[in-house]
Structure formats: structure tokens, C-alpha cells
Amino acid sequence: MQELNDTEQKIVDAAAKVFLKKGIDGARTQTIADLAGINKALLHYYFRTKEKLFDIVAERVIRNAMNQVLGNISVEQDFEQWLQNFVHNYLAIVSGNPMIPRFMLWEVEAGGGRIAHIVKDILKMDKMDDNPLFKIVNRAIEDKQIRPIDPVQFIISLIAVCVAPFVARPILEKVIPDLKVNSKEFIANREKAILDLFLYGLKIQHCGAEDNALREKLSGSWLLW
Amino acid sequence: MQELNDTEQKIVDAAAKVFLKKGIDGARTQTIADLAGINKALLHYYFRTKEKLFDIVAERVIRNAMNQVLGNISVEQDFEQWLQNFVHNYLAIVSGNPMIPRFMLWEVEAGGGRIAHIVKDILKMDKMDDNPLFKIVNRAIEDKQIRPIDPVQFIISLIAVCVAPFVARPILEKVIPDLKVNSKEFIANREKAILDLFLYGLKIQHCGAEDNALREKLSGSWLLW
DNA sequence: GTCTATAACCGGATAGAC
DNA sequence: GTCTATCCGGTTATAGAC
Numbered sequence: 001m002q003e004l005n006d007t008e009q010k011i012v013d014a015a016a017k018v019f020l021k022k023g024i025d026g027a028r029t030q031t032i033a034d035l036a037g038i039n040k041a042l043l044h045y046y047f048r049t050k051e052k053l054f055d056i057v058a059e060r061v062i063r064n065a066m067n068q069v070l071g072n073i074s075v076e077q078d079f080e081q082w083l084q085n086f087v088h089n090y091l092a093i094v095s096g097n098p099m100i101p102r103f104m105l106w107e108v109e110a111g112g113g114r115i116a117h118i119v120k121d122i123l124k125m126d127k128m129d130d131n132p133l134f135k136i137v138n139r140a141i142e143d144k145q146i147r148p149i150d151p152v153q154f155i156i157s158l159i160a161v162c163v164a165p166f167v168a169r170p171i172l173e174k175v176i177p178d179l180k181v182n183s184k185e186f187i188a189n190r191e192k193a194i195l196d197l198f199l200y201g202l203k204i205q206h207c208g209a210e211d212n213a214l215r216e217k218l219s220g221s222w223l224l225w
Numbered sequence: 226m227q228e229l230n231d232t233e234q235k236i237v238d239a240a241a242k243v244f245l246k247k248g249i250d251g252a253r254t255q256t257i258a259d260l261a262g263i264n265k266a267l268l269h270y271y272f273r274t275k276e277k278l279f280d281i282v283a284e285r286v287i288r289n290a291m292n293q294v295l296g297n298i299s300v301e302q303d304f305e306q307w308l309q310n311f312v313h314n315y316l317a318i319v320s321g322n323p324m325i326p327r328f329m330l331w332e333v334e335a336g337g338g339r340i341a342h343i344v345k346d347i348l349k350m351d352k353m354d355d356n357p358l359f360k361i362v363n364r365a366i367e368d369k370q371i372r373p374i375d376p377v378q379f380i381i382s383l384i385a386v387c388v389a390p391f392v393a394r395p396i397l398e399k400v401i402p403d404l405k406v407n408s409k410e411f412i413a414n415r416e417k418a419i420l421d422l423f424l425y426g427l428k429i430q431h432c433g434a435e436d437n438a439l440r441e442k443l444s445g446s447w448l449l450w
Numbered sequence: 451g452t453c454t455a456t457a458a459c460c461g462g463a464t465a466g467a468c
Numbered sequence: 469g470t471c472t473a474t475c476c477g478g479t480t481a482t483a484g485a486c
Contacts, residue, residue: 025247105392106331108395108396110248120399147428149421150414150418154418156389160388161382163385164388164389168330171329171344174348197422201426202379
């Protein structure tokens, strides 16, 4: 990934903000230039066209996000422990960068293949066996730590429940007036809800002695606020 | 909601296709006119501006989608049965209209309040108690059919896992080459995976006699393909 | 490298014939 | 109501001074 000088960096940073919110079509080079504290001419001097700037920004943003996520996947042997780590880290990352998944979902479809091939480039993993997530799930199944689930379905669900509140934030906060998705409280509750869902489901289990303790553990918090 | 004559309907239908894919900024009135089999002048004759056309289209699309979803919420007394119905219907609706959630998520943020107020208008439910989803979850908790979960967290997760594969389809199918999100098989597997997740979680339960039968029931399908 | 001024272009909107 | 031709504003991109 190309090193950038100071001015280029300012432009790319400003462009990232604008592109992530407005997309390539809604973004104005004037807005980017203003935000970067330079003028349009300089933007073109460095990046030639808006589209080339977009490609560079998009690639850096997506690659950076993916590195963060992949770099945070631990190799815990215990699946429950691993899941706790993953959810905790993933929520932290996505709550800090809520615009990135939304941007990708939009531009991959709207941009007629421009983003698509960037994503493809970055995910040079045609062999899904290479994906650490799959490895971890498969190992947990082999070790009988979890029941034999479809890893694809599991991973889709896991990512979905982590990303959803932040991608849908504007809608959620409109539907539920006093919800603050970015608050420490909500994120903590979210983390707990996700872990409980994946580890125990919704049912009240009738499994003997530990049941009451478990039910106690699963009940508490939300009733308080 | 205003009745439309034939020509207006053609324009609105065409506009919906284009707006849903490209957004208001990426959409070209020329594209819409071509798709509708008319010319730009006629589009302006009926709808005055691109923005007014967008507002009308967005409201109709979103209102229609919401009616579909809300109209499909049954009032089963048994929570498990209700969940089965909801997931089945919701997957059918969203797989048939995959662009709508993506469009909403994008435009609510990008459009500086234009869509936001449409959504607000449609969801004239400041009192969340009125939301049938909340009623159903709360009743299931009272009846001890499920453990006492946070309804907000549950609903976010439920919607998320249903919507995710279709919103993320382009990315998913790039990451997992031979995945066909719109295939009957995938949707059926998805439905099963969601229900199993919510009803049982991932753990291998050690709950006595019915356990083996349950494990059998939960294991099967995905290993086959 | 950075700026101001301007060109070139694109796309939404309108005029006016039919 | 529907069309063709045209306008005009906004936005990207370039020229050229410094």
C-alpha cells in the first residue's frame, strides 16, 4: 500500500469521511477539499480524478478494517472463551467504525464492480478453508464444544448480530426514542445478549441443578433500565 | 397514498428500480425515463423534480415493505410456533425485496433527513408498547416460554440474522464462491439455522433423555452439501 | 506544490411544437 | 399528454500564474 505524503494524507482522510457518508455519487470534491484544508486543483494534482481518489480511499479503508478484524481473531482453544473475545473485539471495532460496513454494502452493489473488485482483491481467499473463522468453528465442532452447525450460517449470524445495531443506528434510534447505540451501556448489553443467544438460545432449559444458577445469570440486567 | 395513472405508475416502477440500486445521487433521470419507456420531459411533467419523484417512490416502497412485514406478524400463542412463522415469512419477504433494507440503511444516513422523516412518518409509534413484536416477546417471557431476555436486543438480533444474507449477498457470494443466497436450498438452510440458534443456541446440551433426539434433529442437513 | 480563474461537461429542468 | 430540442446550473477537471 502506497505511502502518502502529508498533503496526500490530509486529502485521503478528508475523502474517507465524505465518501463513507455520502458515497462516490453524493460526495463533492469541493467538500473534500474544504475538509482537507486545500483546494480542488490540488486534489486533482495528486489524484487526477475523483474516481481514482475513491478507489484509493476505498481500498485503504476496507483493507484497514479487515486487518483490524482479522488481526483480532484469537486462537483460544476454548470456543466459549474465543467467542467472548471475538464478540467483544468486534463490537469495539465496528462501534468505532460504524460507517464502513454500511459503505461496503452500498457501494458493492451501486458501484458496478468498482468496489467489488477491491473486495475481491483483498479477500484473496478462494479457499475458504484458509479463513480462520471457519477453522475455529470446525475445530469446536470436532471437539464437541458445540453441536454440528453449518459454519457458513453461523458466521453470517455472528457478524450480523454484531454489525446490525451500528449499521441500523439511525433507524433504531428513530424507532426507539431513548436508545443510544453508541453508549457504553448499550454496547455492554449487546455483548451480553449476543453471547447468551449463541451459547444458550432463548429457551428456559430444564437441565437439573445448574439450571437455576444459569437462569439467574441470564436474567438480570435488562430489567433494570 | 395517492392513486397513480398508467404513465405515472410506469415511471414510479422504473424509478424504484433505479433508486433502490443507485440511490438518489447515483440515479439518472435519463435511466429512469428509458426504463419506463418515456422521456425525461414527461417525468418532469408528472413529478416536477427528481427529488419529489424520489420522495414519492421512497415512501411507497418503504410503506409497502413495512405493511408486508407487519401484516405477516401472526398472533400465535405459542412462541416457538410464532417464531417459526415469523422467520419463514420474513425470509420470504426480504429475499424477494433484498434491495429495500440496504436502500433504507444507506439513504437514512446519506440523505440528510429526507428519508429519515419518511421513516418517522411511517413509524408513528413513539410508544414502543404498541409494537406487536414487543408484545409477543413480553408475553412469551411472562408465560415462561422463554427466559427473560431484553426484547430490544432480541428483536435487533432477529431482524439482523434474517436480513443479513440478502443485504450482504454481493460480498458473501464473492467471499464464498459457490454460495447462492437466492437459492431455495440456502433460504431453507438459513431458516433452520436461525430457528435452531434462537431456540437452542450452539451448546451441546446435557439434559437427559430427549437430548439425543434433539442433537440428532439439530445435526443433519448442512453436512450433506 | 499550491493557488485562482476558467474551461468542459454532465444532467436536471424547461420551452414550445404537436 | 407526449415529444424534441435546448437551456442553465452545478461539478469535475484543467490552464497557467506564483
